[in-house]
Amino acid sequence: MKPVHQNNALDNHHTSVIGMSECGKTSVVKKEIIKPTDQVVIFDPYKDYDGELAQRTVRGYSSLRDFAAAVMAGRKTQQGFKIAWQPTAKTTNKEFDQFCRVAWVNGNGRHPKPLKIILEEVAEHSNSAGKADGYHGEILRVGRKFGLHSINIFQAGQEVSKTIFRQCKYAYVMMQLLDSDAEYLQVKMGIPAEEIKALEKLEYIKKVNKDWQKGKIRW
Structure with missing residues (x-):
């Protein structure tokens, strides 16, 4: 199966x-990115999204088959949903790719709602810092034509594919563990390393294309 109704007019x-x-x-994902009416699928190996997301109950499935069926049923409607795959065993790159395949085939350039794809632990499931492969790569490179919005979450820029930096129009840069991590992001994203180094917990720099500004999560 493939996504349907390619629409080149859709934004990234x-x-x-x-x-x-x-x-x-x-x-940041819960407070700044996801809205109650969004259709959302979540790769959630550590159950970070148990309970509610954007005032909606997250339906979690340990079975990939059951997860896929729930997503397909949800996409046949115009209603918001929050559906997570929460496998019980430790996930490998293969399982990550299987999740991305489910998201990929549910793309539809004519659907009134985009499908938002939350990808936790991207670095743990990346083969290299080179070109993104598998269905994750497909989503990043051409998913916007089918209404697919990926949200790629990771700790260090050096550990993930360069495709993420090239294809993500939006970015939230948060506190970094090492000065070298901030310096790497300056090279990749054009945000001054000293601004990144100064970030504290819950603070972020939001970047849209080449423009950026600071913000903070408030509960």
Whole structure:
């Protein structure tokens, strides 16, 4: 199966969220990116999205087959949903690719709602810092034509594919563990390393194309 109704007029909404452990990456997704009426699928191997997301109950499935069926049923409607795959065993690159395949085949350039794809732990499931492969690569490179909006979450820029930096129009840069991490992001994203180094927990720099501004998550 493939996504349907290619629409070259659709905008790019791919997003990256980058920061060290416990800096607030998942909080950015929950507070800044996802809305109650969105249709959302979540790669959630550590159950970070149990409970509610954007005031909606997250339906979690341990079975990939059941998850895929729920997503396909949801996409036949115009209603918002929050559906997570929460496998019980440790995931490998193969399982990550299978999740991305489910998201990929549910793309539809004529659907009134985009499909937002939350991808936790991207670095753990990346083969290299080179070109993104598999269905993740397909989503990044051409997914916007089918209404697919990926949200790529990871700790260090050096550990993920360069395709993410090239294809994500939006980025939230958060507190980094090492100065070298901030310096790497300056090269890749054009944000001054000193601005990144100064970030504290729950603070972020939001970048849209070449423009950026600071913000902070408030609960």
